[in-house]
Amino acid sequence: MAVVLTTARAFATCEAAKKVLNDAGHEIRIITPDKPLKAEELIPLVKDVDAVIAGLDFITPDVINAAPKLKIIARNGVGYDRVDVTTAKKNNIEVTITPGTNSLSVCELAFSFITGLARKIHVMDTSVCAGSWKRENGIELNGKTIAIFGTGAIGRNLAIRCTAFGMKVLAYDLYQNEELKEKYGVKYYDSMTPLFESADFISLHLPATEQTRNMINKESISKMKKGVYIINTARGDLINNDDLYEALTSGYIGGVGLDAFTEEPFTDSRFFNHKNVILTPHTGAFTQDAIVKTLVMAAQDVVRVLDGNKPLHSVSQ
Incomplete structure (x- = not known):
């Protein structure tokens, strides 16, 4: 025994x-x-x-x-x-x-962030519960571009769901998925820069390595479209929190959905109660x-x- x-x-x-x-x-x-x-x-x-x-x-x-x-x-x-x-x-x-x-579970949470941020569901829920009846102008996903960083099992499943909603899917991965390219029209790039420049939504599905840590930082954010939405269900180390918060408060980033953090439990109160932020307790696989x-x-x-x-x-x- x-x-x-x-x-x-x-x-x-x-x-x-x-x-x-x-x-x-x-x-x-x-x-x-x-x-x-x-x-x-x-x-x-x-x-x-x-x-x-x-x-x-x-x-x-x-x-x-x-x-x-x-x-x-x-x-x-x-x-x-x-x-x-x-x-x-x-x-x-x-x-x-x-x-x-757990790839489907994490994928579905990432997609929930996308739809939730697009329609500002969390903001209107808070409003209704507070006795208000204020509508928020959202956006449609159809025709929008999503950049998926990492197309392993999670990123692959997310790409398929995004194409079903009429989104254009761009991808970055060291190993390109031929099925995604041929069957779903996903376009791969060898550099991250074109994805940063073109995306309305960014979803992270990469491991934290020497090459990917802090990949979302002041420099990469400066290449992004104003109003971009960023989703991270992978590793907290992929994002520089100070740079992310600065871009959020300036309004340059439209919103973020975070399920992974550098420290857990997450205690950076700057992100709490921010109307453009959805936080979950690393629950993607749960x-x-x-x-x-x-x-x-x-x-x-x-x-x-x-x-x-x-x-x-x-x-x-």
């Missing part, structure tokens, strides 16, 4: 994922933090565990080195920039992700459907590794 630590907040209520581990005879230790755990919080929890099913926790070299029995870190999602994969490899620890399980698919896939790879087999969704090979 191995010990599996789970820090993904939804695991406590996911009976299907629990069953995968229980049927394999493993002990489950469930932690339900209200925010991603930092290294100093994780270290005392991992000392005798064989596997971790992790949320957005910071799994640093110190955490990994504090867990001599650890064989697998299974990320509950597709992003793994908070896991030190290099140290994991050195310690013969597998790092896995759950590709495709649907009943996605939770079950994601946690079951993570648990299945844990069982494979603890049985001495290779995982199906490793990023550390």
Whole structure:
């Protein structure tokens, strides 16, 4: 029997994922933090565990080195920039992700931001609840241009939905999707600049890397159309918050929808109650459907590794 630590907040209520581990005879230790755990919080929890099913926790070299029995870190999602994969490899620890399980959920939240900002639904909801009856002039999506940065599973699904609404879709990705080009008319560019210059909406679906961190900054904003809407359901590090706020308050940016932040919970009160801002608590993948698919896939790879087999969704090979 191995010990599996789970820090993904939804695991406590996911009976299907629990069953995968229980049927394999493993002990489950469930932690339900209200925010991603930092290294100093994780270290005392991992000392005798064989596997971790992790949320957005910071799994640093110190955490990994504090867990001599650890064989697998299974990320509950597709992003793994908070896991030190290099140290994991050195310690013969597998790092896995759950590709495709929550892509529709995140895509649909991004599209909800697009429609919500376009029609200023959040502003009118507040108005009606306050006893007012003020209408807001919105815009139609038909004929508008959206720039999608990253056309993996999430960005691909978003592109398909945007074309169905009559939007022109521009895309940036190191790996171009031939189906999107041929079937849906998506136009790819090798540079980000044409997308910044042409877009009415920008939606971010890239990992946080040395090349993408702070990609939304004063310089890139200066290339954008006045009134552009920016949606981020990927990583908070993609946006420079100071530059974004400055452009919002000046009215240069028309509005933003944010589900990912540099610090979580998000405490930058400058963005609170701003009529052109919609904020959600990193909830893109948080649907009943996605939770079950994601946690079951993570648990299945844990069982494979603890049985001495290779995982199906490793990023550390």
